[in-house]
Amino acid sequence: MKTGKVFLVGAGPGDVGLITIKGLEAIKQAEVILYDRLANPKLLEYAGSDCEFIYCGKLPDRHTLRQESINDFLVKKALAGKIVVRLKGGDPGVFGRVGEEAAALAEYQIPFEIVPGISSGIAAPLYAGIPVTHREHAESFAVVTAHDKSQDGKPPLDWEGLSRGVDTIAFYMGVGNLPFICQNLIKYGKPSSTPVILIHWGTFGRQKTLQGTLANVSEKVLEAKFSNPSIILVGGVISLREKISWFEKKPLYGRQILLARTSSSPSELAKELLVQGADVIEFPKWKVTRIPLDLRRVTSFEKILFTSPENAAEFFAAVIEQKIDVRNIRAELFAMSSKTLKALRERGLIGKLASEIVDSEKMLIVGDNQLLQTNFHKAEVMVTSNKELDRQFLPIFQRMLKEAQINTMIFPSSASVKPFMTALAECDINAWQLLNGKQVIAMGELTKAAAINAGFGSTEVPVSPSKEALVNYLVEHPLQGVEE
Structure with missing residues (x-):
């Protein structure tokens, strides 16, 4: 082998x-x-x-x-x-x-x-607004382990060299040994007034900081119950933070969002929320297996309704594979959502929303949707793929949810509510306990109705079901008690 x-x-x-x-x-x-x-x-x-x-x-x-x-x-x-x-x-x-x-x-x-x-020793400080070197403040930089494999976990460092010879020091894995660090730096020459900052979960949307001096930071950490993973940065360059802090100024900094997911493809909504400074967990993860399609009769339909962007992508991939000239598909095209309409436009095709469609015998529904089949019982249905829960990701999500402190829940569509609840149950997580006291937001009135029906009574809705409207709503309705 x-x-x-x-x-x-x-x-x-x-x-x-x-x-x-x-x-x-x-x-x-x-x-x-x-x-x-x-x-x-x-x-x-x-x-x-x-x-x-x-x-x-x-x-x-x-x-x-x-x-x-x-x-x-x-x-x-x-x-x-x-x-x-x-x-x-x-x-x-x-x-x-x-x-x-x-x-x-x-x-x-x-x-x-x-x-x-x-390395987090450079990136976490930068996300806190601190360059580890600066011509006027710090000409040297060191990364140091603050915990070793000895019985007491206290590394025998060159404290005098660090204290007198290095301007900026980044300590890794050191929260438990913080008093030991501060005592030795002071003992070997660092002024007790030297600034210190701890950066918890640096570069994540959940990033938090705690600032003090060698003299008082250990006490502050105990009071705040600050923990690992944290980078401990020591040095005068920390004073620049007040001028050039940037990450914490993002509009959605402090938001830890759980986003219900129905698609297997990357979420544009999640991407935008991340850009705006939020920490986003998309749940659950779906596994998709394509089904071979028989498209010999596709040119005979007068109307084709696509239920999702993924169904549209899989349909047109099959069209190309089977060498069908798309110009021979004369059907009027419809979509279940604006997102699916966009997927059609990206292929040079113009469609309409499903609300404008009338049931017809020469109609094809691309995608598996029981509600649609009830409303359009004359139509034929073409299932393009099988979608199932990717169970390998369930323990991964369990760990993610334990380490995050979710404060915002977003349901992007009515179809996202039930699968979300089912998948959480498979993780042995009670949805109502997890989201009790959290801000629950639905993208549209139909989605709100589905969320309320699932037991989320205090569901909020932006003015429109768009990324821009959602971001504006989150900015205009800040969470109480979120640290900025």
Whole structure:
């Protein structure tokens, strides 16, 4: 059997847009991905539908897999001929144990590549408005582990060198040892008034910061119950934050949104919410299998109704594959939503909304929708694909929901409500408990009715079911108690 290959990939600090192009390409071709807690799970959605996921997450008090087991998995999967990605938060060479994993692969002569990533020690401060170097404030920068594998976890660092010789210091994994850090920096020469900032979940929409000095920051952290994952930054350059802070000024900063998903394709709504500074979890994840279509009679229909952009894409992909000239399809085209109309326009086709359609015997419904079949009982139905819950993602979502603090729920369509509830139940999560006291927003009156019918009584609706209207509504109706 031919030996596979391993890519040791840095996922970046959290914001999915910060992964490298080479790292993303590795994920797309992977057959097995071993991923860490600090690698954004949304990156796994770029993998193929048959890719195997293995969680290697580490918490301060427990490890899902020990490093030796991770090394063994990498070797075993590669020797089985697989393309394997080891996905690590930040950069794999900065406290990522990539040297140990590469050595294990080299021992078995397994080919591998190391793909660098953006380190959280640089990215998290920048998202907090702090460059780690500056000509007037900081000419040197160090990254330091604040926890080692000794019994007490307190690394024997060159405290005098750090205190007197380095302007900006980024400590990784150090919240538990913060008093130890501050005491030693002061003891060896750093002024007690030196600014310190902790950046929690840096570059995520859930990012939080806590600022103090070497003299008082430990007490502040205890009072605020600040925890890992956090970067601790020490240095005078932190003073620039007041002038150039930018991420926290985004209009939806502080929003942690759960978005009900019906599509298997990337959500334009989720993308816009992320651009505006929100943290977005799309749930659930769907797995789609295309069905071979018989299009021999397609030119005989007078009306064709597409139920979703995906159905339209699958239909026209089959048209091309079967070498049917689209000009021979004379039917009047209809769509269930403005999003589906847009998908038709992108193919140079003009359609109308389904509200304008009249039932007809020479009508084709492209897509499986029981409600439509009830309203249009004369029409024929063409199912283009089978869509099922991707259960491999359920434990991933469980972890995501535990680590986030959801404050906003969005239902983009009436069809999104029931599948969302069913999928949450499969995760052993009670939807009403999860969303109790949260802001629930429905995109349109039909969606609101479906949400209320599901038990969400205080559902809100923007002026129109569009991305722009939703963002404006969220900005104009801020959450109470959200830190800005």
